Amino acid sequence: MSNEHTVKSYEEELRYLIDSVIKMGSLTESQLVDSMDAVIKVDKDSIDKIIKSDDEINKFRSKIDTQIMTLLVKRAPMAIDLRETISSLKISQDLERIGDLSKSNAKKVKPLPLDLPEELLGNLKRLGDLVIKQLNDVLDSYVNKNYDKAKEVWEKDEQVDDLTYIAMESVIDFLSKDKKNLDFSTHLIFATKNLERAGDHITNIAESICFLIKGEYLKGSRPKGKVIQQ
Amino acid sequence: MELMNEIKIKSKNLNVYYGEKQALFDVNLDLNEKEVTALIGPSGCGKSTFIRCINRMNDVIDICKVSGNIEIDGVEINDKNLDVVSLRERVGMVFQKPNPFPKSIYDNISYGPKIHGKGETKSELDEIVENSLKKAALWEEVKDRLDEPGTGLSGGQQQRLCIARAISVNPEVILMDEPCSALDPIATAKIEELIDELKKTYTIVIVTHSMAQAVRVSQKTGFFHLGKLIEVGKTEKIFKNPDNKMTQDYITGRFG
Ligand SMILES: Nc1ncnc2c1ncn2[C@@H]1O[C@H](COP(=O)(O)OP(=O)(O)OP(=O)(O)O)[C@@H](O)[C@H]1O
Numbered sequence: 160m161s162n163e164h165t166v167k168s169y170e171e172e173l174r175y176l177i178d179s180v181i182k183m184g185s186l187t188e189s190q191l192v193d194s195m196d197a198v199i200k201v202d203k204d205s206i207d208k209i210i211k212s213d214d215e216i217n218k219f220r221s222k223i224d225t226q227i228m229t230l231l232v233k234r235a236p237m238a239i240d241l242r243e244t245i246s247s248l249k250i251s252q253d254l255e256r257i258g259d260l261s262k263s264n265a266k267k268v269k270p271l272p273l274d275l276p277e278e279l280l281g282n283l284k285r286l287g288d289l290v291i292k293q294l295n296d297v298l299d300s301y302v303n304k305n306y307d308k309a310k311e312v313w314e315k316d317e318q319v320d321d322l323t324y325i326a327m328e329s330v331i332d333f334l335s336k337d338k339k340n341l342d343f344s345t346h347l348i349f350a351t352k353n354l355e356r357a358g359d360h361i362t363n364i365a366e367s368i369c370f371l372i373k374g375e376y377l378k379g380s381r382p383k384g385k386v387i388q389q
Numbered sequence: 390m391e392l393m394n395e396i397k398i399k400s401k402n403l404n405v406y407y408g409e410k411q412a413l414f415d416v417n418l419d420l421n422e423k424e425v426t427a428l429i430g431p432s433g434c435g436k437s438t439f440i441r442c443i444n445r446m447n448d449v450i451d452i453c454k455v456s457g458n459i460e461i462d463g464v465e466i467n468d469k470n471l472d473v474v475s476l477r478e479r480v481g482m483v484f485q486k487p488n489p490f491p492k493s494i495y496d497n498i499s500y501g502p503k504i505h506g507k508g509e510t511k512s513e514l515d516e517i518v519e520n521s522l523k524k525a526a527l528w529e530e531v532k533d534r535l536d537e538p539g540t541g542l543s544g545g546q547q548q549r550l551c552i553a554r555a556i557s558v559n560p561e562v563i564l565m566d567e568p569c570s571a572l573d574p575i576a577t578a579k580i581e582e583l584i585d586e587l588k589k590t591y592t593i594v595i596v597t598h599s600m601a602q603a604v605r606v607s608q609k610t611g612f613f614h615l616g617k618l619i620e621v622g623k624t625e626k627i628f629k630n631p632d633n634k635m636t637q638d639y640i641t642g643r644f645g
């Protein structure tokens with residue numbers, strides 16, 4: 160926003176809302192990093208901490224909801240302010256869902272054996288790293304109101320789909336080698352799927368940011384990678 | 390695709406001067422039939438000046454000079470030979486402050502039809518009065534006291550009386566200059582509901598300082614600034630994502 164509002168407190172309220180979304184975003188990002196770390200290192204000690212951090216993210220979400228409702232009734236925002244308000248609502252919803260998925264992945268670490276095959280972990284890590292990078296980029300595009308960068312994230316979800324496919328294959332491979340692996344393989348399958356879902360929420364956020372900046376939704380359907388049969 | 394109504398009023402290169410001072414600059418604006426067009430903009434930007442061109446109310450201001458064209462149904466009205474009385478029969482006006490005549494409610498409504506030669510008999514006039522008050526959503530509130538003075542009504546009722554008066558001569562266009570600015574939210578809501586109903590029959594132009602009101606009542610919005618029409622478009626577009634930065638600054642309260 161270039162010019163300032165004539166009413167200073169309105170300007171401050173909007174700024175405060177945007178700041179809350181940014182803070183919630185960085186909390187969500189570090190939670191995702193931690194949960195990915197826990198999975199790859201099969202680090203069972205960090206699970207509780209990650210589950211706890213989800214509470215904080217949820218608190219942010221309800222704080223943002225309250226701010227938005229107050230803004231709507233007090234200011235009846237128009238044009239860019241209206242889009243700013245609506246996109247905060249949508250982005251915070253997607254962030255909360257990403258938080259839930261990180262939490263769910265952390266919980267899956269408990270039953271995992273400590274000697275998972277290198278290749279499987281490697282594929283899972285590559286997927287996780289990409290999803291983390293996507294979240295980092297999309298938050299960056301939100302902070303800097305960078306349309307092109309948001310659109311890039313949206314397009315890159317195709318790669319998330321592809322890496323999900325590869326990671327999934329190596330889990331299935333592992334599973335088919337020994338029936339005894341069945342138990343924790345299902346956890347790994349869910350964890351992989353959760354990362355893909357987190358990727359979808361990130362593309363939603365990218366869409367919200369594009370709408371926020373230009374006032375119109377991205378046209379056409381997003382490029383799709385290999386689709387995994389449900 | 391949404392269908393656009395036909396153009397009812399067309400202004401072409403409209404310029405207005407008060408003495409030396411120019412108040413409107415080359416305004417080109419089309420107003421669609423049976424639609425509500427809202428005009429917004431900071432105080433003194435020329436909104437009232439513009440709508441007064443549509444019924445030639447600027448004629449009564451000595452120093453006011455109008456050049457350019459205003460067409461209604463394709464016919465130029467900015468023409469010396471035009472019969473202004475019959476123009477004002479076709480183009481009614483409602484002002485910011487309700488201004489009923491110091492007469493009975495009945496006479497307030499029947500006055501216009503009488504001078505325009507509509508309603509020869511008492512029963513014809515009765516019918517016009519009843520219909521107009523019904524259309525203005527005031528009939529139920531005043532039907533038992535039609536001979537009481539119009540000035541004795543509440544502000545919101547007076548404004549609806551003025552709207553009833555405007556529609557009593559069966560106009561084609563109704564101009565409203567901040568019709569709700571002196572009204573409470575309930576009275577405002579009633580007028581807005583009424584506008585929604587009236588637009589089925591009439592072409593309506595409303596000047597308003599309330600952005601939310603413009604969004605609620607209009608299909609098209611024009612933004613004026615310093616005598617120029619800066620942006621005009623579908624109301625939804627103007628308030629969600631205007632093209633012009635000045636429009637955005639104005640509607641979001643960033644003007645300075
Ligand atoms: N009768 C008049 N004599 C001289 N100047 C006038 C007259 N009426 C309007 N003006 C000038 O013309 C310009 C436009 O005025 P106008 O009343 O059309 O503005 P507006 O947009 O309706 O403002 P507001 O929102 O305050 O009603 C102003 O600069 C005003 O001072």
Ligand SMILES: [Mg+2]
Pocket residue numbers: 436437438566596
């Ligand atoms: Mg005015």
